[in-house]
Amino acid sequence: MKYLNRGVKSLFTVLLTVLLLTACDRSSTDSTVTSQFGMAPSFHLSTPDGELISLPRQSESLDIYLFWATWCPYCGQLMPHLQSIKDEYGDRVTIYAINIKENGDPVEYMNQRGYDFTLLLEGDDVAELYDVDSTPGLMLVDGNGYHRFDMSTLLAPSSKALEGLSHRQRSRRIAPWWAGQIRQQIDQIIAEN
Numbered sequence: 001m002k003y004l005n006r007g008v009k010s011l012f013t014v015l016l017t018v019l020l021l022t023a024c025d026r027s028s029t030d031s032t033v034t035s036q037f038g039m040a041p042s043f044h045l046s047t048p049d050g051e052l053i054s055l056p057r058q059s060e061s062l063d064i065y066l067f068w069a070t071w072c073p074y075c076g077q078l079m080p081h082l083q084s085i086k087d088e089y090g091d092r093v094t095i096y097a098i099n100i101k102e103n104g105d106p107v108e109y110m111n112q113r114g115y116d117f118t119l120l121l122e123g124d125d126v127a128e129l130y131d132v133d134s135t136p137g138l139m140l141v142d143g144n145g146y147h148r149f150d151m152s153t154l155l156a157p158s159s160k161a162l163e164g165l166s167h168r169q170r171s172r173r174i175a176p177w178w179a180g181q182i183r184q185q186i187d188q189i190i191a192e193n
Contacts, residue, residue, distance in 0.1 A: 037150060038146070040055070040139070040147040041130065042054070043055055043125075043129060045098065045122065045126060047118065048107045053118065053120060055141070056141045059094070059143045060091075062093050062141070062142055062143065063093075063094050064085075064093060064094070064138065065130070065137075065138065065141060066082060066097050066117070066136060066138050067098050067100050067137035067138070068098070068099060068136050068137075069104070070102065070105065070109045072135040074135065075136045076171070077172055077175035078138075078178055078179065079115060081175055081176065081178070083115050083116060083117075085179065085182065085186065086116050086117070095116075096118050097110065099119065100127045100132070101124065101135065102122075137152065140182075140189060142189055149182075149189075151182070
């Protein structure tokens with residue numbers, strides 16, 4: 001019994017040490033970052049050319065993860081605003097268009113519209129990893145891998161004004177508001193770095 005207690009104490013000491021070292025390692029990455037979401041889960045997806053992209057990544061830019069589908073009217077209305085964000089912020093922002101729940105041709109869709117996003121295919125498992133169950137889903141991930149913003153936390157503006165409208169009509173009204181909220185978050189994150 002005496003040896004068993006020593007073994008348990010030793011195991012407890014080792015586990016406690018590992019936990020403390022892990023906590024110190026994470027906090028040393030960037031002690032100024034506060035994120036209600038924590039670290040972004042890691043994943044790998046392929047581009048249409050077969051290049052394997054691993055995210056999140058260490059970088060100087062802020063990454064936007066857009067979960068979308070060609071058939072989604074909200075995605076279709078939001079994407080031009082995201083392109084304008086990309087044009088405005090340049091290298092400070094990278095947009096990953098993670099295609100999910102697809103029944104169309106995402107490559108043709110992106111090419112026809114001239115979007116300057118990194119297209120990632122077959123992202124259904126990644127959507128599940130990030131708890132995205134509808135389109136569009138959008139997250140901001142900083143250069144240290146912290147999940148800093150999730151569009152699903154936004155409440156729709158004046159839902160009374162949207163009552164009775166079709167999805168297409170609603171999407172036209174809500175996409176500019178979403179884009180404004182996303183810009184505010186980007187500006188805040190960039191100002192913190």
